Structure formats: structure tokens, C-alpha cells
Amino acid sequence: MTKREFIKTISIVPLLPDGLNRLLTSAHNVPGMDVPTAELARDEAFWATIRQAYQIKPDYINLENGYYCIQPEPVLNSFIQHVRDVNREGSYYMRTRQFDDKAAARNRLAKVAGCSPDELIITRNTTESIDTVIAGLTWKAGDEAIMATHDYGAMLDMFQLQARRYGIVNKVLTIPVHPASDDEIVSLYEQAITPKTRLLMVCHMVNITGQILPVKKITDMAHRHGVEVLVDGAHAFAHLDFAIPDLGCDYYASSLHKWLSVPIGAGLLYVKKEKIKGLWPLFADLGYADDDIRKLNHTGTHPVHTDLAIADAIDFHEKIGIKTKESRLRHLQQYWTSQVRSLLNIRLNTPAQPERACGIANVGVVGMAPAVLAKLLLANHKIWTVAIDNPAASVQGVRITPNLYTSLAELDTFVAALQTLAKA
Numbered sequence: 001m002t003k004r005e006f007i008k009t010i011s012i013v014p015l016l017p018d019g020l021n022r023l024l025t026s027a028h029n030v031p032g033m034d035v036p037t038a039e040l041a042r043d044e045a046f047w048a049t050i051r052q053a054y055q056i057k058p059d060y061i062n063l064e065n066g067y068y069c070i071q072p073e074p075v076l077n078s079f080i081q082h083v084r085d086v087n088r089e090g091s092y093y094m095r096t097r098q099f100d101d102k103a104a105a106r107n108r109l110a111k112v113a114g115c116s117p118d119e120l121i122i123t124r125n126t127t128e129s130i131d132t133v134i135a136g137l138t139w140k141a142g143d144e145a146i147m148a149t150h151d152y153g154a155m156l157d158m159f160q161l162q163a164r165r166y167g168i169v170n171k172v173l174t175i176p177v178h179p180a181s182d183d184e185i186v187s188l189y190e191q192a193i194t195p196k197t198r199l200l201m202v203c204h205m206v207n208i209t210g211q212i213l214p215v216k217k218i219t220d221m222a223h224r225h226g227v228e229v230l231v232d233g234a235h236a237f238a239h240l241d242f243a244i245p246d247l248g249c250d251y252y253a254s255s256l257h258k259w260l261s262v263p264i265g266a267g268l269l270y271v272k273k274e275k276i277k278g279l280w281p282l283f284a285d286l287g288y289a290d291d292d293i294r295k296l297n298h299t300g301t302h303p304v305h306t307d308l309a310i311a312d313a314i315d316f317h318e319k320i321g322i323k324t325k326e327s328r329l330r331h332l333q334q335y336w337t338s339q340v341r342s343l344l345n346i347r348l349n350t351p352a353q354p355e356r357a358c359g360i361a362n363v364g365v366v367g368m369a370p371a372v373l374a375k376l377l378l379a380n381h382k383i384w385t386v387a388i389d390n391p392a393a394s395v396q397g398v399r400i401t402p403n404l405y406t407s408l409a410e411l412d413t414f415v416a417a418l419q420t421l422a423k424a
Contacts, residue, residue: 041327044408050320051405060382061410066207066235066360066401067386069261071313078312079263082305098304105310109256109268112314114243120270121297122307126234127154129253129269130201132296133230134158136279137199141167146192146200148173149393150208152232155201169196175206175213177349177394179356182214186221193225200229204236204247208388208395210333210350210360212240219248228275234258237268239329239358241322250275262313265306269296325404329359332402336411337361345422349388349395362388364397365421373421374398381417 040046053072056062062070071079086093102122110117123129134145135158145159149172159170171192179185189200200222205212219229230251236242237254238261244252252270256262271279277291285298317325334354340346340363349362365373370387377383377398385398402411 037321037323037327040324041331047328047404048407051407053316054403054405056405060378060384061413062384063400063402063406063410063414064384064386065403065406066258066399068257068264069259069403071261071263071309072316072405075261075263075309075312075316079305079309082308086305086308094301094304102304102307105307108311108314112260112317113237113252113268113270115245115270116273118293119273119276120268121293122310123253123267123269123297124265124299124302125257125267126232126253126255127152128299129267130155130230130232130251131158132269132282133251133253133271133279134162134199134201135282136296138278138280139166139168139198142196143168143198144171144194144196145169145198146171146173146189146227148175148201148203150175150206150211150390150395151201151203152207152234155232159201168198171197174393175211177209177211178351182217185214186217189218190221190225193222193227197225197227200227202229202231204231204233204252205239205358205360207232207235207360208349208390208393208399209362210235210357210399210401212236212356212358215247215249223248235360238317238322239326241326244270245272256310256313260310260313260317263306263309265303266310271296320404326358328404329402330354330357332406332408332411333357333359333361333400335408336400336415337363339415340418340422343419343422346418347397349397359403360399360401362395362397362399363418365418365424368421368424370396370398376421377414377417381413381420383414383417 054070055073106120106122107117110120113120139162145168147156147159162168163170173188173192175185175188202215202218203213204215215231222229228250231247231249233252233254235258237259239259250272254268256266256268257264271293276293279296281296281298283298285295288295337348341348341352345366347364347366349364350357364370370389374385374387377385385400388399389396
């Protein structure tokens, strides 16, 4: 079977119920057909078939998938069925099957993360995961923590809370949007370390710019100074091809409702095995040993049907393939940024080098407030984005986060809108 024949076949099958499964079997997995990832990432006919798996609202072009990626139809339909199943069984399900099913989801998730299940728990989002670590450490007055101005506000607030409660010292760095090298970034973090530094928090992929930071190099440097590393991977997990343990970090957190497209209400927390014992749970659960990561996972009754949908989202994710997915997302970003980066009055707040960014980018119009830019894009051009106004991090613009269903035609509309607004 040729690639063209494969695309033709999956484009004509009914989307429900069996057609989607065929649709999701990407070309590089078809026997006898080995399509390079880079080539497949640029094959618009192929991605047009993938687009059919999504129910897309026609009122606007959605370029704000970074907050919450909508579920493709097979994941959404399975999720709805899980809601019905749990509702039908009620407390019987909660008392007899809930924990075994969550353990199965945890095992699937750990395999995607490349870690052991006994180093990972399913949380509700990145904020809960990171706050579990920040609040779970035994802080003393004078202990220092390092973070950056581009870090997510909720995490910075949690560090401020510990400063008020325990007297810790927070060092907030400004990281260049367009670094000259990895060493420049690593050096900035290293210069902030003192003998009192306890924890360094770093973004894997900066949420407001899409910049990918050299986490492994930062982690290795911090460990040489005896400093633990907490990684905010909210936008990197299921977006980039990596295994968490390969980063060398002590703690890693992410949200599954972003690039894995799980329904809202699921996240993950990875804790290196030898670090589990040193964390205090946010909610008490004395049923587990101090070195059992499940001690951190007691949050009371929660939406179990969301946990059940994790496996469905992983199925979709794996049929696309993480290498293909990363390549496509990077292609989409570079497609539009390469057309506007040199335009007068346009400011790109995302590095140009392919290895320093993937699907996310940030763009601003000189002299125009981010909120105004976002408003004009929606009102005049029917393009949905989010305004980012963070002068401390030197980032002022709108964040653009396409998804697998985004077409080049939609990005062409966005580029044309930017060209118009830059001339205004």
C-alpha cells in the first residue's frame, strides 16, 4: 500500500464507530509503508483526515489549545460512556472497582512517561502536583528557592505562601526569550545558587512563550550543588518526545488535559523514588508507608470517569505517535512564525531555533497592548487566542497554540490578520 492509497482509504471510511480506529492508524505504522516523520508532518492530506476526528466549533479559529486541548471524538465518546457506566453502578463501582481501575490508568500513564508506576500518581492538574511538592518539603527559615518570572503564577504564589509561613527566601530570575546558548540559561540559574538553596523550579516548556529550556543541563548543574529540581512540564508532556527519568529531575508535574487531550481534571506528579519519603502529603493518609508515593494521592472523592478516560487518550496519542505529533506541532509553529518574524512592527517572543520551541509561540504587535491584540483578532478576524502581558519576563503578546487538527489555511488567515494589524 502506498501512502496515497492509505490516505485515500482512511478518508472515505465512516468516522463512527470503526472508521476512527482506521483513521488513527497513522501511515508510519502501516505494514509495508515507512513514511519519515518529517515528511508525514508536512502531508496536509494526512492531517486533513486526522482533523475529521475532532468536532470543531465553526465560529472561530481556535489557536488557544494550550489551556485545554479538546478531546477527539473517540476519547470524548469513551469518556461519556464512562460517565454513564459509573453513574449506573454508583457506590458499587466506587467501592469495588475504583482503585483497581485507577491503578491500571496509572500504569498506562507511567509507561508513556517512561518511569516506574511507583514513582507516579494521577493528580488533578499541574498546579496540584507542583503545590504538593512545594508544600510537602520541610522548609526552614532562610532556605532559598529559585524560580523565574515566566513561571506560572499559581506556583509563584505557592512559593510566596511558604515565604510568609516559614520565612524562606525566593529568588526570581529573568530568563532571556532569545538565549545565545544553553550555557547562558544554565549560568543564570547557577549564579543564583548559594549554600542555602534548597529547591530550583524550572519550566520544561515555558507556558507563555513556548521556549524549551535545557532541563537536563540545569538539573545536572543543580545536583552538583546539592539542589533538588522541580520541573513544570505542563506543556511538554505528550508534546515532546522524552522520558521523565532521562531529565534527571527530582520532581516532574504536568496536566493531562493539555497535550494528551484527557478531559479536564487529570494531571500527573512524578517523584524520584528516593525523594518520596521526604515529602509530606497535602491531605493526610496514614494507610501508606512514608516511601509509598500513593500517600500523596489522597484527595477524597473525585471524578473517577476522568481517570478512566486517560487510557482512551493514550490510545489516540499512541496511534498518532509522539515523534509524528511533535514534528507536526513544530511544523505548524514554524509555518506561521517564519512568515511574520521579519515583519515591521511584529515582535516574536519565541526562539527561532527549532530545538528551542515546538508547537507554542508568542507574538506581539509593537505599540499594541496584548489584550487589544487578542480582542481585535477575535472581533475582526474570528481568531481565538489569549493575551499574555508579563513585562517582568519581557513577554507581551498573544500566545498561539495550534493543535493536530489545525490547518495551514487557518494559519494563513492568522498570518494575514497579523500583517493587517501590524500596518494599523
